[in-house]
Amino acid sequence: MTTAETLRRPVAADALKTVLMHEHVIFLDEEMRRNHPELWDEGHVVAEPVEKLTGLAERGVSTIVDPTVVGPGRDVTRVARVNAHVDINMFVKGLTEGVADTGVRAGIAKCALDESLTPGVERVIRAVARAHLATGAPTVVHTSAPHKTGLVAQDVFRSKGVDPDARDLDHSGDADELDYVRTLIDQGSYMGMVRFGLGLYLPGEKRIANLVRLLDEGLADQLMLSDDASCHSDWLPPRTREQVAPSWHFAYLHQHVLPALRRAGVGEEQITTMFVDNPRRFLTRGRPS
Ligand SMILES: [Zn+2]
Incomplete structure (x- = not known):
């Protein structure tokens, strides 16, 4: 039986069902907690994600991948406390032995390549490539579409012998230049x-129009959708966040994007391919069946 690693230990591939490939449960500035304990409310930090993930589960989502890296407050223990109250599978990092002393093993190896390939970033990407080669875990890369760094990531991974279908290049939907995305898919x-x-x-309507074009071109097999939202984040005050990015939340994909795709003629088969089949194939890649 092929399985994938989750916070609830290995889960059968068929039980992953509808997957959001890039969501953050908790995004925190750890220094704020240490320096302003009077503002800290641990109960709220856990309760808010429980409420939002319960909403996701009610909309039919079975699994989320949380690619939060070290820096924005990653704490697997806290995420596990959230997960205990939610009927949803969650992925984290730490491929073979588990993260910290939690015993939770990650299902993916993630790195970030934003504007350019600095020596430090290249070192991290090469380390992720080595981790993949050693464990078989699929890789997720934060890329910057305006700087076309998906192409750069491809080059580094290719040079290290990572198969193209073991790479998920995130934020590709930020690209308005579809030839850039087509080139990456082609690879x-x-x-x-x-x-x-x-x-x-990139405005949501433009993202949806671009996605419809890629689907019309028969490219559903290499597309995966997610919000990249956070259940709980202290990086912006809630009111500022609502002003700056009012649509950046967990309900947007299901309440706005999916209806728009259906109105544009996208079929249920393509939607299932992007939400169920592709994540299952990607997350269980290289694992024994
Ligand atoms: Zn993210």
């Missing part, structure tokens, strides 16, 4: 079409 990798509600990079 065999998955495209993380995330941030539909984050119009700062």
Whole structure:
């Protein structure tokens, strides 16, 4: 039986069902907690994600991948406390032995390549490539579409011998230049079409129109959709967040994007391919069946 790693230990591939490939449960500035304990409310930090993930589960989502890296407050223990109250599978990092002393093993290896390939970033990407080669875990890369760094990531991974279908290039949906996305798809990798509600990079309507074009071209097999939202984040005050990015939340994909895709003629088969089949194939890649 092929399985994938989750916070609830290995889960059968068929039980993953509808997957959002890029969501953050908790995004925190750890220094704020240490320096302003009077503002800290641990109960709220756990309760808010429980409420939002319960909403996702009610909309039919079975599994989320949380690619939060070290820096924005990653704490697997806290996420596990959230997960205990929610009927949803969650992925984290720490491939073979588990993260910290939690015993939770990650299902993916993630790195970030934003504007350019600095020596430090290249070192991290090469380390992720080595981790993949050693464990078989699929890789997720934060990329910057305006800087076309998906192409750069492809080059580094290719040079290290990582198969193209073991790579998910996230934020590809920020690209308004579809030839950039087509080139990456042509090279065999998955495209993380995330941030539909984050119009700062590309308006949601434009993202949807671009996605429909790619689907019309028969490319559903390499597309995966997600919000890249956070259940709980202290990086912006809630009111500022609502002003700056009012649509960047967990309901946007299901309440706005999916109806728009259906109105544009996208079929249920393509939607299932992007939400169920592709994540299952990607997340269980290289694992014994
Ligand atoms: Zn993210």
